[in-house]
Amino acid sequence: MQKYTDQFLSMAVEYAPKILLALITLIVGFWIIKKITNILEKTLDNRNVDETVKPFLLSLVSIGLKVLLLFTVAGMFGVETASFIAIFGAMAFAIGMALQGSLGHFASGVMLLTFKPYVVGDLVELGGKVGVVEAIQIFNTILLTPDNKKVIIPNGVVTSDVILNISGQGEIRVDMTFGIGYAEDIDQARKVIQQVADSCPQVLTTKPVDIFVSELADSSVNFAVRPWAKSEHYWDVYFFMHEQLKKGFDNAKIEIPFPQRTVHLQK
Known part of the structure; x- marks a missing residue:
């Protein structure tokens, strides 16, 4: 002891x-x-x-x-x-x-959540897909497309490609092109386009609507039409302008051309 x-x-x-x-x-x-x-x-x-x-x-x-x-x-x-x-x-x-692939997506998710190139609710183009950001997760970003499809994009794909934030600035220009026939009156067509733009409730009145002749194409005189809208109203303005301009041109008897070929027969 x-x-x-x-x-x-x-x-x-x-x-x-x-x-x-x-x-x-x-x-x-x-x-x-x-x-x-x-x-x-x-x-x-x-x-x-x-x-x-x-x-x-x-x-x-x-x-x-x-x-x-x-x-x-x-x-x-x-x-x-x-x-x-x-x-x-x-x-x-x-x-x-x-886990190098998963860790890469995780690191990309941390970067996205830290630097915030886009947030939930933004209209973006990621990996060639356009949609509204529904969720930003650790490994994936979830988009909701205009046709109500859910697209899950790995964050590594997002950070390795171009990120286009369509609605990141709050206001967005809606770029569209409309054509009229060569025999139609350009000034009258511009007037119809302006009237349709003024009648759209989502088009911002604080900025002018640009209406220019952008191209003398093979079968048409093309107008570049560029109204401004709130980011969340992008598709509302886009679809409104296309539908109402078709009706406006029809009422004004302005031809909307389509690809065609005129054949002259000589005896």
């Missing part, structure tokens, strides 16, 4: 300072980690980071710092941590290689 008592006292004298220092390190370390995560959370709140990304970033930073703290405490007891770090790094590398 005396022998074991002496060994116990010897170990207590040797390891007590280390244990005490390790406990202090753990307590102070966890307190510092909590402060860091609180500061990071306030920073993310001030920058209006999306609520979907914020918990993940906070947990990622918190777990990473806690793992580093545990490695530090283990080293204080003389535990060889190099092998553990190597194994941990190898596991992280293997997981990263296996």
